[in-house]
Amino acid sequence: MFLWAGGFAGPVDTASGVLRSAAHGRRGRNHGPPPRRPPLSASPPATIFTSTAYLATTGIGAGDCRDVRAPDVGTARLVCVDDAWVLGERAPYGGVVLERSSPASAQALVGEIVSSATAAGARRVIVRAEPAINGRDATLVEWALLDHGFQIVTSHLNHHVVLEPRLADPDTYLAELPRKSRNMLRRGRELGLVVKVARGDDDWRRGHDVVASNKAARGRMMRVDVEGYLAVRDAFPDDVELIMLNDDGGAVAAAITYRTAPGVVLLVAWGDANHDLPRSPMPVLAEVLTARHARAGSRILDLGITSDERGRPNLGLAHFKESVLGVVGHRLDVVLELDDEAAS
Secondary structure, eight states, rough: OOTTTTSOOOOOOOOTOOBBTTTTTTSSSOOOOOOOOOSSSSSSSSSSSSSSHHHTTTTTTTEEEEEEEEEETTTEEEETTTTTTEETSSSOOEEEESSSSSSSHHHHHHHHHHHHHHHHHHHHSHHHHHOOOGGGHHHHHHHHHHHHHOEEEEEEEEEEEEEGGGGGGGHHHHHHHHHHHHHHHHHTTTTEEEEEEESSSHHHHHHHHHHHHHHHTTTTTOSHHHHHHHHHHHTTTTTTEEEEEEEEEEEEEEEEEEEEETTTEEEEEEEEOOOOSSSSHHHHHHHHHHHHHHHHTTTTEEEEBBBTTTOOBBBBHHHHHHTTOOOOEEEEEEEEEEHEEEHH
């Protein structure tokens, strides 16, 4: 059995972030307090990745930004990088704001972005498109980009979980899983792991080390160092979390999540390492994340891209995500060469 932080049995110790069982570890039905979810702070209603506060954490200043405003249509914030305007620079993806959620508005805003970039002498516009799963506006903008002639550079395999309040119940979640996944989760629950919400810098460093060690074992590196994550956490304290699974020896698995837009939580990084457990703790971590954000009222848990930077899919990771209720989707990186646009 494992104890749930913010989750299934008893109150959270606010000093440590560890859930204290009210009945010696017995799983109960008191789901405890969900994570705080006020309106996004210091952020436009698109995604946090286009906010001034987020861009500042990556070293992008106001002078690097190019704001495009089309009256009664929408707004977009791009970043000037050499001879390109980029939507989603130093971020998983970008996002725009539509005043009216309609195909005409999406077309008009994309057209205004292209016209503004051309007039400023840019050579190309690069867009790391917001996943269509984020909502109607994201779907419309993806369509408008392709309709305008943007070319797909990379099509990433992406997975997400459609959250419902009932998934916060451990029995319901278990019943929804495929049979093999149910068995893996049952065995994982027997590990006796404790879930902890990172409270201070030391917790964050421990959790980051777990994920970084997991990636290093696979010949990969974290895209953001711990100081970068701490800067984002400080800028968005109500929207950024690190969750750890601990055994007696310390953290064995961790996940970093951003609430990127209303109702949407992005799993930025996760993994397990630094343990000799008889089985993987990752099914337990997936359950914790799903239950926590379902209980908080989010509608999408974006499990992130399931491919590398070049779009090559990780089929093993895809299988795991689908085994924990992940639904297949995609995320596009697109480009428009403005010399070609002018010539046409």
